Amino acid sequence: MSETRTPTRTELFLGYAKMGLLGFGGVAAWSRHVIVEERRWLTEREYAEILGMGQILPGPNVGNASVMIGRRFHGLVGALLATSGLYIGPLTVLMGLALLYDNFAEAPGVASFMHGIAAAAAGMVIATALKMGQNLRPPPELIAIGITALVAAAFLRLPLLLIVFSLAPIGIWLSIRRAYREAPAK
Amino acid sequence: MSLLLQIFLAFATLSLVAVGGATAVLPEMHRLLVVVHGWMDDATFTQLFALAQAAPGPNILAASLMGWNIAGLGGLAMATLGMLLPAAVLAWYVAGATHRLRGARWLKPAQFGLVPIAVGLIGASGITLARAATTGWLTWVILAISFVFVWRTKYSPLWVLAGGGALGVALL
Numbered sequence: 001m002s003e004t005r006t007p008t009r010t011e012l013f014l015g016y017a018k019m020g021l022l023g024f025g026g027v028a029a030w031s032r033h034v035i036v037e038e039r040r041w042l043t044e045r046e047y048a049e050i051l052g053m054g055q056i057l058p059g060p061n062v063g064n065a066s067v068m069i070g071r072r073f074h075g076l077v078g079a080l081l082a083t084s085g086l087y088i089g090p091l092t093v094l095m096g097l098a099l100l101y102d103n104f105a106e107a108p109g110v111a112s113f114m115h116g117i118a119a120a121a122a123g124m125v126i127a128t129a130l131k132m133g134q135n136l137r138p139p140p141e142l143i144a145i146g147i148t149a150l151v152a153a154a155f156l157r158l159p160l161l162l163i164v165f166s167l168a169p170i171g172i173w174l175s176i177r178r179a180y181r182e183a184p185a186k
Numbered sequence: 187m188s189l190l191l192q193i194f195l196a197f198a199t200l201s202l203v204a205v206g207g208a209t210a211v212l213p214e215m216h217r218l219l220v221v222v223h224g225w226m227d228d229a230t231f232t233q234l235f236a237l238a239q240a241a242p243g244p245n246i247l248a249a250s251l252m253g254w255n256i257a258g259l260g261g262l263a264m265a266t267l268g269m270l271l272p273a274a275v276l277a278w279y280v281a282g283a284t285h286r287l288r289g290a291r292w293l294k295p296a297q298f299g300l301v302p303i304a305v306g307l308i309g310a311s312g313i314t315l316a317r318a319a320t321t322g323w324l325t326w327v328i329l330a331i332s333f334v335f336v337w338r339t340k341y342s343p344l345w346v347l348a349g350g351g352a353l354g355v356a357l358l
Contacts, residue, residue: 020242020243020244021242021243022242022344022347023242023243023244024241024242024347026244026245026311026315027243027244028308028311029308029336029343030343033342033343037340038342045298045301048301048304048305049294049297049298049300049301051301051304052297052298052299052300052301052303052304053280053284053297053300054277054304055205055300055303055304055307056205056300056303057205057273057276057277057280058201058202058203058204058205058272058273058276059201059204059207059246059269059270059272059273059274059276059277060204060207060208060244060245060246060273061207061304062244063207063244063246063270063273063274063277064273064274064276064277065277067274067277067278067281068277068278068280068281071278071281071282072281072285079274079278083270083274086243086244087243087244087247087266087270089242089243090241090242090243090244090247091243091247091250091266093241093242093243094237094238094241094243094247094250094251095254095262097237097240097241098237098251098254101237109355112354112355112358113351113352113354113355114240114351114354115319115321115325115354115358116325116328116350116351116352116353116354116355116358117347117350117351117354118240118315118318118319118350119316119319119320119325119326119328119329119332119350119354120328120329120331120332120346120347120349120350120351121315121319121332121347121350122312122313122315122316122318122319122320122329122332123312123316123328123329123330123331123332123333123334123335123336123346124312124332124333124336124343124346124347125308125309125311125312125315126309126312126313126316126333127312127332127333127334127335127336127337128308128312128336129305129306129308129309129312130309130337131336131337132305132308133302133305133309136301136305138298138301138302142298142299142301142302143302145299145302145303145306146301146302146303146305146306146309147306148306149302149303149306149307149310150306150307150309150310150313151310152310153306153307153310153311153314154309154310154311154313154314155313159210160205160210160307161203161205161210163303163307164205164303165205167303168299168300168303171299171300171301171302171303172295172296172299172300173299174299175295175296175298175299176292176295176296176299178295179291179292179294179295179298180295
């Protein structure tokens with residue numbers, strides 16, 4: 001897991017195009033699969049840190065991550081390539097769907113197909129969260145923060161803004177505190 | 187003010203409050219497009235959002251579809267730019283700031299402190315998707331197979347998505 005390799009500009013664009021086009025039910029699960037497992041551009045931890053910052057910034061977290069990851073490898077060109085790769089494919093599909101919408105919504109085969117994909121996508125997204133959590137091995141107090149975020153969003157249905165801005169300072173504080181305890185200042 | 191400019195400004199405002207992406211700003215998007223500007227009715231808004239959910243890609247692309255419905259291709263371009271540009275510019279500057287601070291010893295742990303929130307919220311969106319997608323035993327079986335496959339293997343999840351879709355056509 002520790003060996004990473006820098007993508008070329010073309011690889012960056014194509015990798016992001018793949019994430020966008022395959023990202024049913026959101027892109028976070030595919031994004032992790034392609035970047036961490038398939039192409040090894042970043043370690044699990046580097047990816048998770050960028051995604052975490054993407055989460056507290058406005059805008060889609062994977063979109064924010066595409067700007068930051070693109071910039072890290074190829075500057076402004078990289079940010080533009082990654083971001084356009086992420087959006088152009090699905091945008092084209094979406095416009096096609098919108099044009100076909102009347103037929104599309106009526107056809108029973110298409111509806112069942114989408115229904116089956118939706119169930120598989122839900123399983124995929126839950127497994128992605130579990131896998132990231134396992135690979136990152138956060139200390140117990142940060143696991144508690146993660147579970148709080150999950151419960152607050154999935155079961156209590158609290159506004160995301162409230163969840164992010166109340167948990168982010170606590171998570172940052174707990175994590176800095178632990179780092180300084182484990183390696184005290186000289 | 188021209189319609190296209192109004193569309194750009196409406197979505198640019200949304201972009202800056204969309205912490206967590208499209209689902210987080212859904213109520214505010216509805217308020218702006220349906221109530222404040224009267225660009226579409228309730229039913230159209232709901233249909234467009236559902237269509238965007240069914241398609242691949244970031245859910246934020248619902249904004250592009252709304253723009254298209256309001257003012258054709260120009261509307262699509264303005265809504266997409268408005269939704270993406272402010273957030274992307276902010277992300278660019280934050281990435282620059284963390285790059286400059288990379289020697290600071292508090293930076294890594296500070297970033298790591300945000301990780302569990304990102305992971306927890308991915309889990310939460312999975313659960314929310316599961317609630318909407320599970321309508322009977324077969325969908326639960328598809329979900330469970332997909333979960334185990336993605337959790338335990340490194341194969342491309344494309345196989346379970348395709349398999350899920352095929353099972354849906356065959357049995358649902």
